[in-house]
Amino acid sequence: MPALVLLGAQWGDEGKGKATDLLGGSVDYVVRYQGGNNAGHTVVVGDQKYALHLLPSGILSPGCTPVIGNGVVVDPSVLFSELNGLNDRGVDTSKLLISGNAHIITPYNVTVDKVTERFLGKRKIGTTGRGIGPTYADKINRVGIRIQDLYDESILTQKVEAALDGKNQLLTKVFNRRAIEVGQVVEELLSYADRLKPYVADTVLVLNQALEQDKVVLFEGGQGTLLDIDHGTYPFVTSSNPTAGGACTGAGVGPTKISRVIGILKAYTTRVGSGPFPTELFDEDGDALRRIGGERGVTTGRDRRCGWFDAVIARYATRVNGLTDFFLTKLDVLTGWEQIPVCVAYEIDGERVEELPYSQTDFHHAKPVYEYLPGWSEDITKAKSFSDLPKNAQDYVKALEEMSGAPISAIGVGPGRDETIEINSFL
Numbered sequence: 001m002p003a004l005v006l007l008g009a010q011w012g013d014e015g016k017g018k019a020t021d022l023l024g025g026s027v028d029y030v031v032r033y034q035g036g037n038n039a040g041h042t043v044v045v046g047d048q049k050y051a052l053h054l055l056p057s058g059i060l061s062p063g064c065t066p067v068i069g070n071g072v073v074v075d076p077s078v079l080f081s082e083l084n085g086l087n088d089r090g091v092d093t094s095k096l097l098i099s100g101n102a103h104i105i106t107p108y109n110v111t112v113d114k115v116t117e118r119f120l121g122k123r124k125i126g127t128t129g130r131g132i133g134p135t136y137a138d139k140i141n142r143v144g145i146r147i148q149d150l151y152d153e154s155i156l157t158q159k160v161e162a163a164l165d166g167k168n169q170l171l172t173k174v175f176n177r178r179a180i181e182v183g184q185v186v187e188e189l190l191s192y193a194d195r196l197k198p199y200v201a202d203t204v205l206v207l208n209q210a211l212e213q214d215k216v217v218l219f220e221g222g223q224g225t226l227l228d229i230d231h232g233t234y235p236f237v238t239s240s241n242p243t244a245g246g247a248c249t250g251a252g253v254g255p256t257k258i259s260r261v262i263g264i265l266k267a268y269t270t271r272v273g274s275g276p277f278p279t280e281l282f283d284e285d286g287d288a289l290r291r292i293g294g295e296r297g298v299t300t301g302r303d304r305r306c307g308w309f310d311a312v313i314a315r316y317a318t319r320v321n322g323l324t325d326f327f328l329t330k331l332d333v334l335t336g337w338e339q340i341p342v343c344v345a346y347e348i349d350g351e352r353v354e355e356l357p358y359s360q361t362d363f364h365h366a367k368p369v370y371e372y373l374p375g376w377s378e379d380i381t382k383a384k385s386f387s388d389l390p391k392n393a394q395d396y397v398k399a400l401e402e403m404s405g406a407p408i409s410a411i412g413v414g415p416g417r418d419e420t421i422e423i424n425s426f427l
């Protein structure tokens with residue numbers, strides 16, 4: 001049962017697209033299990049660069065069936081424009097499967113996301129403004145709209161009414177906005193029904209049958225461990241579970257089916273949006289990491305906050321996800337520093353702490369305790385095996401592996417498809 005989960009071990013943007021790409025042709029199904037078009041993968045195929053937000057990266061491999069699982073929230077207009085963009089470039093998207101149980105990001109969810117953030121002012125989360133949180137809130141409040149609802153106009157109308165009832169009160173009386181009309185929303189949603197229809201499937205059944213037939217299924221997490229609604233830096237998180245358990249609930253496969261959980265780990269750390277970030281740099285080093293690493297969001301175009309590698313976070317990711325492997329990305333970005341600081345523990349109110357504190361207050365007070373590892377200046381982008389790396393780069397990787405608690409099975413040494421060192425095969 002080769003079922004692999006591939007997820008971000010930090011705050012997202014670790015370079016998951018590259019890892020999926022490495023598995024490329026050998027995967028039969030690539031499944032998104034949570035999040036929506038707040039994600040952003042860049043996948044480079046040949047000389048073509050594709051930025052995907054909602055679609056699983058498997059959409060680019062001809063032999064692979066891409067699946068949007070029940071745990072994902074889908075904005076149909078974004079889905080269609082992503083499909084159109086790929087079709088225009090000659091990519092066949094006809095194999096895509098979408099769970100009928102996936103929830104729809106409605107126009108009012110997007111409105112509520114933006115209005116709420118504005119209202120929060122200084123305390124804003126820094127969301128992507130795509131309606132993700134409000135859509136998951138509707139799901140949990142049991143007033144969400146699912147893809148399958150598009151095929152029963154009467155039920156759809158009742159559900160939109162129920163969803164808008166309270167929201168319109170809030171929009172008009174608290175946020176001073178115009179009320180949203182039920183009829184208009186229903187009309188827009190119904191306009192998506194026909195085009196979506198061929199993709200809608202019982203994805204839980206499809207995936208479990210595939211696993212019984214020994215097909216290779218890859219579950220692709222969006223965002224990252226520290227943005228998880230349960231295990232991340234709440235409330236500065238996304239509204240779903242990018243951690244490994246999310247693959248089970250968000251795709252309908254049992255935990256006994258998962259054979260490998262791979263954490264994508266950047267050789268330094270980045271974060272977008274608000275929230276604590278102990279190793280964040282506000283100096284020239286931070287600027288250099290941003291510039292050399294191209295640290296700008298694929299989805300929002302926002303500059304990413306940058307800092308040194310944080311081993312406390314990596315250890316935490318190993319634990320909450322049960323990681324079996326790491327894929328270390330962007331090692332080449334660190335080329336040129338004489339010495340590279342690595343955060344090995346925190347100091348919180350004068351005490352050394354080795355593990356991620358569970359209290360938000362403590363985490364906000366955490367100061368990094370650094371160890372300084374010797375850097376390298378040689379170009380490493382042509383390295384094909386671990387032994388091709390300069391000794392100091394090898395030692396940096398070994399030190400990270402030891403601190404992080406799982407083997408580093410692959411290393412990214414450049415943006416290109418072949419600029420990867422494979423140490424242990426993932427399959």
Ligand code: IMP
Nearest residue numbers: 012038039040126127128237238272273
């Ligand atoms: P939301 O997911 O739009 O609700 O945003 C919640 C938080 O998650 C914000 O800090 C976002 O910047 C962050 N976030 C959402 N998606 C991503 C991603 O793909 N990479 C990095 N950060 C993300």
